[in-house]
Amino acid sequence: MHSESKLLKAVRLTNLFSVLFLITQLACYINLFQRIAFVAALISYTLEVFLEKKWKNFKWENSTRQWFFIVAIFFFLLQFIFWPLEKNTDTFVKILEERIPFLAFGIVGLLGFNQYFRLKYVAYAFIGTSVVLGVFLLSNLNAEILHSEFRNELLGLIRVKYINSHMKFNYYLNISLICIYYLFRLLKNKKAFWANLALALSALVIILNLFLSDGRIGFVSGLIILTVFIFRYFWHKSKPLTFISTAVFILLAIITISINPRFSKSSIKHEPRQEIWGVAVDEIKKSNFLGVGACTAAYDMQNEFAARGMVNNKHTHNIFLQSTLEYGVIGFATILCMFTLCCFTTSNKFRIMILLVTETTFLQLFVGSFERDLNPMVFLLFVILVVQQDKLDGKKASIMTAH
Numbered sequence: 001m002h003s004e005s006k007l008l009k010a011v012r013l014t015n016l017f018s019v020l021f022l023i024t025q026l027a028c029y030i031n032l033f034q035r036i037a038f039v040a041a042l043i044s045y046t047l048e049v050f051l052e053k054k055w056k057n058f059k060w061e062n063s064t065r066q067w068f069f070i071v072a073i074f075f076f077l078l079q080f081i082f083w084p085l086e087k088n089t090d091t092f093v094k095i096l097e098e099r100i101p102f103l104a105f106g107i108v109g110l111l112g113f114n115q116y117f118r119l120k121y122v123a124y125a126f127i128g129t130s131v132v133l134g135v136f137l138l139s140n141l142n143a144e145i146l147h148s149e150f151r152n153e154l155l156g157l158i159r160v161k162y163i164n165s166h167m168k169f170n171y172y173l174n175i176s177l178i179c180i181y182y183l184f185r186l187l188k189n190k191k192a193f194w195a196n197l198a199l200a201l202s203a204l205v206i207i208l209n210l211f212l213s214d215g216r217i218g219f220v221s222g223l224i225i226l227t228v229f230i231f232r233y234f235w236h237k238s239k240p241l242t243f244i245s246t247a248v249f250i251l252l253a254i255i256t257i258s259i260n261p262r263f264s265k266s267s268i269k270h271e272p273r274q275e276i277w278g279v280a281v282d283e284i285k286k287s288n289f290l291g292v293g294a295c296t297a298a299y300d301m302q303n304e305f306a307a308r309g310m311v312n313n314k315h316t317h318n319i320f321l322q323s324t325l326e327y328g329v330i331g332f333a334t335i336l337c338m339f340t341l342c343c344f345t346t347s348n349k350f351r352i353m354i355l356l357v358t359e360t361t362f363l364q365l366f367v368g369s370f371e372r373d374l375n376p377m378v379f380l381l382f383v384i385l386v387v388q389q390d391k392l393d394g395k396k397a398s399i400m401t402a403h
Contacts (some may be wrong), residue, residue, distance in 0.1 A: 006177040008051050016121070017043035019113075019381070026378050027172040028131055028164050038377075045108065054111045057164045065387050068341040069109035070387055072380060074100035075334050078327050080296050086293035096292045105380035118188060119389035122382070123179035127202050130169040130176035130254075133163055134205040137212075152262060156214040156315060167364060167373040170218025173206045175382055177225045178353060186234070216262050219369055221360045223253045228356060263288035272310070273367060274315045279304055280316035282327050291328030300324070315372055319365035346390040352387055 004012070022037035048054070060066070076099050083089070100261075109119065137159055145154045156166055177261070180199050187195055213367055229247050233368040234242040257263050283300055298314040305313045316322045323331035342358045361379050369378050 005051075005401065006101045009046070011047045011051060012042050012116050015041060015046065015048055015114060016116045018044055018078060019117075020121060020125045022377075023122060023381070024129045026170060026375055027129050033040050033216045042104065045113075046060075048114060052118050058111060062074050065214070065345040066340050068345050068383070069106045069336060071341060072102045073106035074107070076100065076106065076336065077339065078331065082291060082293040082327055085291075088299040088368050089295050091298055095298075095371075099376070101376045101380055107379065109380070109384045109387070112391075113398070115392075117385060117388060118392075120183065121342060122385050126176040126179045126382075127183075127199075128211065130173050130209075131205050133169075133201050134173070137163070137209055138205065141151050141212075152212055152214040154262075155212050155350060165373070167216040167218065167368055168375055170210055170215045170221075171215055171364050172220045172378060173210055173362065174218060174225060175378060177203060177206055177222055177229075178356050178360070178382075181225065181229045181232075181356070184229070184354060209258065209338045209384050211256060212317070217258075217363050219260070219262075220257075223257075224359060225356055227253070228352065229262055230351065237359075270288050274312070275308075276305075276313070276315075276317050277321060279308070280318065280321040280325060284321065287325065287326050287328065291324070291331055293324055297322070297326045315369050317369065317373075319369050322369045345383060345387050347394060349393065350386055350390045354383070357382060357386070 002059055018037050018040035020036065022041055023032065024039055025034035028034070055074055079092070079099065083092070084090070120382050137155060138159050141155065148154055159166065159169060164172075180203050183199055184196065187199075207222055207226065210219040213219060227246060227249060231242060231246045234245050279301070283297075283304060291297075299311060301316065302314045316325060319335055320332055323335045325331075327334070337360055339358055342361075346354045357379070361374065367375060
């Protein structure tokens with residue numbers, strides 16, 4: 001670690017702790033603490049940039065990871081590019097505020113966080129927050145709720161009142177599961193019985209909350225993450241045991257899905273997204289696949305839904321349809337590039353983790369949109385820190401090899 005002044009060290013540590021505090025707040029609705037944490041993180045990072053002169057250390061690598069962050073910034077800038085074409089700009093500022101994380105964290109991704117950041121700190125913040133909130137929700141279960149036909153919906157009302165919508169909260173829980181996967185890997189070959197037990201219990205709390213949620217995609221994503229973890233955990237121990245344990249878990253997963261009321265034929269048959277997607281496709285065709293702008297897209301969709309008796313809806317509930325309606329083929333290509341590039345932002349050491357992040361995000365956004373159904377700060381921040389940890393581990397390996 002290079003020598004640093006007391007001021008620079010204080011700024012760096014302030015940035016670290018403000019980001020960690022921000023992570024603990026991202027599971028919930030936007031609140032005062034979340035705003036304070038974001039502002040503190042933004043100010044301390046800006047000070048660090050100027051004190052450290054980060055731009056002098058920036059090197060263009062023409063790497064996949066750098067292109068990923070450039071695409072994220074470009075997605076933010078698309079709103080300005082299409083602004084002259086908008087026929088309605090009433091929600092321009094609101095959408096701008098919702099999408100500013102793509103600009104802010106795109107820049108951070110290019111310049112990087114300071115050397116005090118470690119992925120394990122972030123993992124503890126995600127897992128700790130998920131467990132505390134998860135235990136709180138489970139503590140509200142009683143005999144009446146458990147035996148009710150509408151168990152998931154009743155528990156969902158409590159979650160909506162105190163925490164967040166099911167899609168945003170479930171996404172946060174799944175990122176926490178990926179963090180558990182990382183910490184298990186970190187503790188591999190170490191005598192850490194109590195730490196492993198704590199992680200296993202944390203995973204249990206998270207998966208129970210996903211099972212009892214009124215969201216389907218979050219639960220399926222969680223099962224996929226656990227399946228990968230079980231397969232990877234036993235692979236180096238015993239190949240037969242790997243296939244047996246994975247097969248047993250997949251069987252149990254199928255059974256739990258079959259008994260979950262949200263996966264019933266009736267629930268899927270009456271899924272409103274089918275009609276919503278149909279409306280979105282019609283609107284995209286009207287735009288000749290050129291896009292109408294983010295504000296106009298929300299305005300047109302709201303009017304079209306209202307005409308069909310589907311009030312209070314402005315979204316297509318699919319990120320590809322949403323981006324295509326907003327920005328045409330360019331928008332579709334931008335989102336596709338973002339997902340594709342994300343898969344290759346790290347070395348093989350972290351490839352499974354980044355693929356799980358991409359898979360979870362893709363599934364969530366296939367039935368939702370950024371801002372409304374998934375906090376982009378959670379996605380971008382986590383990717384940045386996985387990328388940074390990968391680079392840090394790579395440097396350590398190079399130094400050890402040199403010696």
